[in-house]
Amino acid sequence: MIAQDVLYCGVCSMPPEFCEFSGTQGKCKAWLQKNNAKEFARLYGQTEEIEKGVEGIQIEEKPEEKKNDRSLVKDKSAQLEAKLEKENRKKMESHVIIKRVERTKRKCVTTIHGLEVFDVELKKAAKMFANRFACGSSVAKNNQNQDEIVVQGDFSDELLDLILANWPHIPEDNIDLVEDKKKK
Amino acid sequence: MFKKFSFTENIAGQTQLKSSVQRGIRGKIIEQYPSLEPILDDLMPKKTPIVLVKGHEHLSFLSVNNQVLFFQHFDGPYYPTLKLLHKYPELLPKIQVDRGAIKFVLSGANIMCPGLTSKGARMEVDLPNDAVVSIMAEGKEHALAIGQLKMSTEEIRKINKGIGCDNIHHLNDSLWKELS
Numbered sequence: 001m002i003a004q005d006v007l008y009c010g011v012c013s014m015p016p017e018f019c020e021f022s023g024t025q026g027k028c029k030a031w032l033q034k035n036n037a038k039e040f041a042r043l044y045g046q047t048e049e050i051e052k053g054v055e056g057i058q059i060e061e062k063p064e065e066k067k068n069d070r071s072l073v074k075d076k077s078a079q080l081e082a083k084l085e086k087e088n089r090k091k092m093e094s095h096v097i098i099k100r101v102e103r104t105k106r107k108c109v110t111t112i113h114g115l116e117v118f119d120v121e122l123k124k125a126a127k128m129f130a131n132r133f134a135c136g137s138s139v140a141k142n143n144q145n146q147d148e149i150v151v152q153g154d155f156s157d158e159l160l161d162l163i164l165a166n167w168p169h170i171p172e173d174n175i176d177l178v179e180d181k182k183k184k
Numbered sequence: 185m186f187k188k189f190s191f192t193e194n195i196a197g198q199t200q201l202k203s204s205v206q207r208g209i210r211g212k213i214i215e216q217y218p219s220l221e222p223i224l225d226d227l228m229p230k231k232t233p234i235v236l237v238k239g240h241e242h243l244s245f246l247s248v249n250n251q252v253l254f255f256q257h258f259d260g261p262y263y264p265t266l267k268l269l270h271k272y273p274e275l276l277p278k279i280q281v282d283r284g285a286i287k288f289v290l291s292g293a294n295i296m297c298p299g300l301t302s303k304g305a306r307m308e309v310d311l312p313n314d315a316v317v318s319i320m321a322e323g324k325e326h327a328l329a330i331g332q333l334k335m336s337t338e339e340i341r342k343i344n345k346g347i348g349c350d351n352i353h354h355l356n357d358s359l360w361k362e363l364s
Contacts, residue, residue: 003223003271003272004270004271004272004273005271006270006271006326008364012356013356013360013361013364014355014356015270015324015326015355017324017325017326018286018290018324018326018328018355021286021287021290022356
């Protein structure tokens with residue numbers, strides 16, 4: 001038995017012959033055309049000719065035909081794009097909160113909350129902070145059960161710079177510095 | 185099975201298996217997929233350890249070199265992942281569904297008997313109940329799902345109603361997305 005290499009679509013991750021069922025067939029088609037012209041010709045070359053032929057002969061019947069054919073899947077690219085945009089907007093609105101929390105009299109920890117919205121891997125980020133500041137740093141759940149990074153020591157200003165340098169796609173206005181004093 | 189699944193959330197832990205257990209698993213896999221025997225050494229070299237990833241709901245995955253090759257539910261048969269099946273299509277016996285069914289299979293539906301008996305569908309080999317099969321589609325050359333028969337092929341032809349084959353793992357389900 002010999003291993004077969006299978007090409008996977010870069011848009012929907014399925015083999016290209018299944019792209020037509022992915023809901024993003026428009027994009028998949030463009031991707032395949034760009035990345036693998038041979039496969040593209042094999043898959044889409046014929047159908048295009050047929051479609052042209054069909055269009056020429058029976059224009060009025062076509063819409064109805066499409067409705068009846070259960071095997072066709074609607075192209076949901078537009079929907080998906082709208083969703084992406086929405087997410088993006090949400091991203092722009094969400095804030096990263098760097099918070100200094102006092103532990104004992106002179107000791108404090110810094111917590112960073114909201115990085116995951118910007119596609120930052122929390123564990124890796126925590127490790128990086130630990131390396132950079134030579135301190136303990138971990139991902140912990142806060143009392144609202146959300147993940148946040150806890151850095152031992154006060155590094156709020158350095159953290160701000162570091163985050164800006166490391167993940168330039170996070171706008172500076174979206175990072176808040178907060179100081180949380182222990183109640184007396 | 186993989187309606188909602190992610191390796192970050194639904195994993196209870198992973199362990200490297202003892203070599204004696206590995207031997208057992210290799211034996212089981214060969215027993216289940218005799219055609220795999222000549223290439224099993226390439227797939228799971230004896231020296232590299234097998235990592236058993238335990239998931240919630242009695243799922244477990246066998247991973248070699250960080251690639252998940254097989255998964256299992258309870259003590260059931262080992263199912264290959266679709267990636268593996270695409271590489272070695274002869275691994276599983278094939279059944280073919282008609283074009284109209286593809287859309288539903290890809291969204292996770294179980295395969296109904298009429299989808300296996302209609303024009304465009306094919307069942308060439310006679311298979312018993314509970315056989316693991318790769319589900320092909322009319323006009324496509326790659327498998328789109330892995331299923332387990334709920335009836336024997338003979339019964340499917342005779343009864344021609346209801347679920348004929350359970351959909352275990354299909355293209356673009358959450359396991360597929362995790363692996364790609």
